[in-house]
Amino acid sequence: MSEVAVQVFRKLENEDLRILHVIEAAMSKREFVPKEQIAKYAKLPMDRVDFTLSKLSKLGLIYQMQGAYKGHTLNYAGYDCLAINALVKAGVIEAFGKTLGVGKEADVYDALTPDGKRIAIKFQRLGRISFRQTRRKRGYVKEHVSWLFQSHLAAEKEFQALKLVYQHGVSVPEPISQNRHVIAMGMIEGAELSKYKEIARPEKVLKEILRNIRKAYLKAHVIHSDLSEYNVILKPDGHVLIIDWPQYVMADHPNAEELLLRDVQNILGSFRRRFNVEVSVVAACDYVTGKARSLVV
Helix, strand or coil, X not given: CCHHHHHHHHHCCHHHHHXXXXXXXXXXXXXXXXXXXXXXXXXXXXXXXXXXXXXXXHCCCEEEEECCCEEEEECHXXXXXXHHHHHHHCXXXXXXXXXXXXXXXXXXXXXXXXXXXXXXXXXXXXXXHHHHXXXXXXXXXXXXXXXXXXXXXXXXXXXXXXXXXXXXXXXXXXXXXXXXXXXXXXXXXCEEHHHCCCCCCHHHHHHHHHHHHHXXXXXXXXXCCCCCCCCEEECCCCCEEECCCCXXXXXXXXXXXXXXXXXXXXXXXHHHXXXXXXXXXXXXXXXXXXXXXXXXX
């Protein structure tokens, strides 16, 4: 979890962050970075490097490997700290609050901006275990790309999607900033649709979801392509928020129709199972693609 970085970030000094930066840069060429190389690029004496590496290891921000040489590499917590530092310097984050959600591929935290505004901070968490599956399912992940860079790409891609759809009035968290594998976005309040056994006026909620799919497709030319009851948030006011966009595709994608159909089928299937609301897939698809001007639910 990102909790390690959130807790220890305030303990880091400039020298610690400089070492983390050097390791990050050197990892583009090798996974484990020798301390001699770290000392060279950090421009620090070896005793200071040894002290800092020991501190970073104890704080849980780096891994150490002892073999033909002693090497060091960032783990997610170390990468988290670099991203947090960048967002703090940019005036995006002042303090962290509670965890809003922990999933297979992301951690989301409540946070405050310097002017006291509540926002959400999402840490992408693509893991080594899911490498093969990630490469197979996500076209933007290339062979041999490091696990940290995969998460960076996921955040970059999701942030781009949020910017595209938000400006066209799609109900998504406001995109605020992005650094490495971390996205700062508007506050997320409510719970995933999957956690509700019953809701007030499910027909109205379904129609609002389909209206947002339609806006994304017709105005932003964007398809979520991974939409389900797990990434639709039902807010306290009864309206929806659609989250988790790293797998989005544009409307001119070769598989656009298939992916849009799958999104619609997933949502309709969920409402049929959970809330006994039945809507024709054909009618829903005609609506979201603009073939029909309205939809009766």
